[in-house]
Amino acid sequence: MTTGGWINLILSVGFVTVLFVWCIWRVLRGPKDPAKLAHIEPLDEDEAERR
Amino acid sequence: MAKIQEAWSSRLGVILAVAGSAVGLGNFLRFPGQAAQYGGGAFMIAYFVSLLIVGIPICWTECTLGRYGGRFGFHSTSGIFHALLRKPWGKYLGVIGFIVPVMIYMYYVYIEAWCLGYAVNAFSGRLSEPGVNYGEFFGRFTGASGDGVALHFGLGDVGIFLVIVYLLNFFFIYRGITKGIETVCKYAMPALIAIAVVILVRVLTLGTPDAAKPDQNVMAGLGFMWNPGDIATGLKNPQLWLAAAGQIFFSLSVGFGVIITYASYLRKKDDVVLSGLTASATNEFCEVGLGGLITVPAAFMFLGAAGIVGQGTFGLGFNVLPEVFARMPAGQMFASIFFLLLFLAAITSSLSMLQPGIAFLEEGLGIERKASVALLGLVTAIGTMFVWYFSADLKALDTIDFWVGTVMLFVQATILIIIFGWVVGIEKGWKIAHEGAEMRIPDIFKIIIKYITPAFLVAIFVMFTLKNVFGWNFSFSAAEFNPTGYVQDLVGDQPNHVARLSVGLIVIMTIFSLLLVNIAGKVWAKRDIIEKENH
Numbered sequence: 001m002t003t004g005g006w007i008n009l010i011l012s013v014g015f016v017t018v019l020f021v022w023c024i025w026r027v028l029r030g031p032k033d034p035a036k037l038a039h040i041e042p043l044d045e046d047e048a049e050r051r
Numbered sequence: 052m053a054k055i056q057e058a059w060s061s062r063l064g065v066i067l068a069v070a071g072s073a074v075g076l077g078n079f080l081r082f083p084g085q086a087a088q089y090g091g092g093a094f095m096i097a098y099f100v101s102l103l104i105v106g107i108p109i110c111w112t113e114c115t116l117g118r119y120g121g122r123f124g125f126h127s128t129s130g131i132f133h134a135l136l137r138k139p140w141g142k143y144l145g146v147i148g149f150i151v152p153v154m155i156y157m158y159y160v161y162i163e164a165w166c167l168g169y170a171v172n173a174f175s176g177r178l179s180e181p182g183v184n185y186g187e188f189f190g191r192f193t194g195a196s197g198d199g200v201a202l203h204f205g206l207g208d209v210g211i212f213l214v215i216v217y218l219l220n221f222f223f224i225y226r227g228i229t230k231g232i233e234t235v236c237k238y239a240m241p242a243l244i245a246i247a248v249v250i251l252v253r254v255l256t257l258g259t260p261d262a263a264k265p266d267q268n269v270m271a272g273l274g275f276m277w278n279p280g281d282i283a284t285g286l287k288n289p290q291l292w293l294a295a296a297g298q299i300f301f302s303l304s305v306g307f308g309v310i311i312t313y314a315s316y317l318r319k320k321d322d323v324v325l326s327g328l329t330a331s332a333t334n335e336f337c338e339v340g341l342g343g344l345i346t347v348p349a350a351f352m353f354l355g356a357a358g359i360v361g362q363g364t365f366g367l368g369f370n371v372l373p374e375v376f377a378r379m380p381a382g383q384m385f386a387s388i389f390f391l392l393l394f395l396a397a398i399t400s401s402l403s404m405l406q407p408g409i410a411f412l413e414e415g416l417g418i419e420r421k422a423s424v425a426l427l428g429l430v431t432a433i434g435t436m437f438v439w440y441f442s443a444d445l446k447a448l449d450t451i452d453f454w455v456g457t458v459m460l461f462v463q464a465t466i467l468i469i470i471f472g473w474v475v476g477i478e479k480g481w482k483i484a485h486e487g488a489e490m491r492i493p494d495i496f497k498i499i500i501k502y503i504t505p506a507f508l509v510a511i512f513v514m515f516t517l518k519n520v521f522g523w524n525f526s527f528s529a530a531e532f533n534p535t536g537y538v539q540d541l542v543g544d545q546p547n548h549v550a551r552l553s554v555g556l557i558v559i560m561t562i563f564s565l566l567l568v569n570i571a572g573k574v575w576a577k578r579d580i581i582e583k584e585n586h
Contacts, residue, residue: 001274008091009277013340015099020336023329027062030325030489 056124057228058316062326064233069114069313069330070337071236071399073304074243076162078338079393080368083276083347085298087359089291092279096286097295102335104507105296108500109305109464110331111492112471114323115484117314126315127411128308128463129568133575136474142572143565144470147463148308149411150564152404153427154455154557155307157434158448159404160220163397164213165193165369170390177207178386179377185370193369194442198549201442213439217432219398224405225424228316232402239395240333246392247341253385254349260378267355272348275356289514289525296511301457302338303331304403306464312407320487328490337396346372353378365445368393405431415571430563437556441549446540450553453519453537461512465505472501 001009059065086094120131128148132141169192172178178188187196192209194201204210223231259268285291304310314323346367350359353375362371376386405427412423434451441447471480477497485491517523522533534543540550 001270002278004092005274005278008095008279009273012095012099012277013343016332016335016339020329020332020340023325023332026325026489027066027329030062030322 058318059233059321060229061233062321064229064237065313065317065321066326066329066333067236067240068232068399068403069310069327070333071240072307072309072313072403073302073330073334073400074240074337075302075304075396075400076166076364076368076393077298077302078334078396079247079342079346081364082298082302082338082342083345084359084362084364084367085294086343087276087347089288089294090280090282090285091277092282093285093288093291094295096282097292098299101292101296101299101507102331104499104503105511106299106303106305107328107331108496108504109468110303110310110327111324111484111496112468112480112500113305113310114314114317114327115480116467116471116475117311118317118319118321118323119483120311121315121317122319125414126312127407127414128311129411129571130414130575131311131315132470133572135470139572142568142575144466145308146561146564146568147459147466148311148407149567150561151306151455151459151463152308152406153408153431153564154434154451154560156401156404156408156431158438158451159397160216160401160431160435161209161213161438161448163216163394163401164209166390166394166397167216168192168209168212169369169373170387170394171212172207173373173376173383173386173390175206176383178373179383183373183377185373188373189365189369193365193445194439195445196443198441198443201439209439213435216398216401217428217435220401220405221424221428223402224409225420227420228406232406235402236399239399243392243395243399244337244341246388246395247337247345250385250389250392251341251345253379253381254345254352257349257352257379260352264355267352269348269352272351273344275351275359276343276347290518293511293514293518296507297515300464300511301460303334304400306460306467307404308407308463309403311467312410313403315410322487322489324484324488324492325490349379350375411567411571415567415574417574430560434556434560437552441552443549446547446549447553450537450540450550451557454554454557457515457519461508461515465508465512468500468504468508472505477501 059068086098116131116135120126120134123134125131125134128145129142130145132145135141136144169178177183188207190196191200192207194209201209223235225231226234255269257269259265261267300306310327317323347359350367350371354371358371359367372389373386376382376389379385408427408431409420409423412418412426413420416423418426438447438451471477475483477500480500481492481497517532518525519535520538522535524531524533537550539545540547541554
């Protein structure tokens with residue numbers, strides 16, 4: 001493994017790992033769902049018709 | 052009266068589902084092989100450039116268009132384009148969003164059955180018995196050695212595993228978005244990452260497995276994968292750019308019609324920007340951070356460069372790696388969990404391929420879940436039986452993968468990005484994308500999405516077609532064209548009847564899909580009239 005190989009590995013793996021961890025952190029600390037949905041979202045008939 | 056509309060139950064659930072759709076065999080088998088083949092340095096530069104100008108922008112685009120279409124009650128690409136474009140031809144533009152996932156599923160589920168079969172055979176010890184010829188095992192198990200040879204149902208045959216994965220897929224898809232897809236991905240994705248980390252630790256602590264071959268050690272294995280080579284020369288090689296862009300493109304599942312369908316189950320104020328980026332980042336972490344450190348370095352340590360060079364995705368995964376595991380301490384266990392990992396990666400992807408079809412049949416034909424599952428099950432079973440029987444040299448699988456899983460995918464992704472940037476308009480699209488967003492997309496991406504991504508996609512597609520269809524030698528000064536096997540198989544001096552039948556199947560499926568879109572268009576037109584009268 002050359003020095004260039006190490007640089008390549010650290011930059012590539014480091015970039016995707018930092019991006020992944022940052023994104024997950026942002027998602028987990030973000031606002032929770034305003035209303036915890038069940039597995040279905042009931043819609044009023046009026047709203048369903050508009051759709 | 053309330054009408055029941057499906058939706059995701061949690062934000063993490065939809066992220067894991069989109070990531071699960073993207074993470075597949077390519078992350079652990081295709082990417083490392085490509086990076087090693089083209090030299091780590093130049094390939095990774097082209098790879099990350101492609102990620103920034105193709106992968107992530109199209110993911111945001113699909114998420115945005117999907118969520119927007121979902122507001123009008125549409126979940127299929129055809130329906131979403133109908134709602135978005137409001138033109139009679141709009142729905143036909145989305146037909147590829149039905150054909151691609153359904154036809155890819157036909158052969159992908161077959162590969163998924165290999166993964167499960169290899170996991171079970173590894174666990175039972177059959178793969179680590181002395182004197183196993185892995186090439187022969189692969190040929191018999193997958194049917195690559197001859198048409199019809201895989202039509203058996205023993206433990207060492209693919210048949211029983213194909214039945215199991217088919218039932219599993221349709222069981223979960225029948226349960227719906229949350230109870231089916233979301234539940235599977237919530238467990239499968241963390242399990243997949245945990246298994247990959249365990250295998251990674253095993254590979255990185257192997258040292259020098261064979262004292263008689265001191266050159267084949269962990270550092271040399273990593274070097275084979277990551278040493279940069281001649282970066283300047285590499286970046287001038289159009290094939291390298293084609294390979295890197297293709298890898299990003301296929302790895303992230305953009306253009307499949309899956310992300311747009313998944314996003315359509317989001318609510319108006321659900322974030323798509325951070326969620327789309329997180330799903331892409333998860334895929335990249337699995338691909339570069341885990342896949343890039345496992346397969347090729349491990350194979351190099353036991354078999355050397357000669358054992359890896361020239362191996363395709365299937366060769367690396369199903370011929371080389373079983374042999375590597377057989378020579379590794381505790382290899383039987385690691386082989387079992389590695390193929391289990393591939394199976395988990397595959398099932399989260401195959402489930403995602405069914406949902407666009409289910410959504411289209413339900414909203415286009417107005418049928419219930421049971422009927423849509425039965426109809427899609429019948430259509431995909433016909434295709435899978437075809438691939439299963441015509442298995443010699445995996446010709447049917449390869450032909451459908453090329454024309455549908457590659458060519459049509461490029462076309463669909465280009466349509467998506469042009470609709471977002473030019474038909475909807477970049478400013479309106481930007482506004483829709485940022486509704487409920489938890490982070491802003493940097494404004495530079497307006498220029499990228501409007502100009503650079505479509506231009507890059509078209510350039511890559513033209514290059515791809517010139518190389519893989521017309522057999523261009525990549526020379527401008529002394530250009531030569533020798534049509535490739537994909538063309539020769541169809542119209543060459545010695546055509547291949549399986550390739551012709553495979554293209555025939557694609558044509559029939561396309562006509563069938565266009566007819567369904569036509570019927571769906573009439574249903575939607577009636578609905579539009581009722582809506583207008585009510586307003």
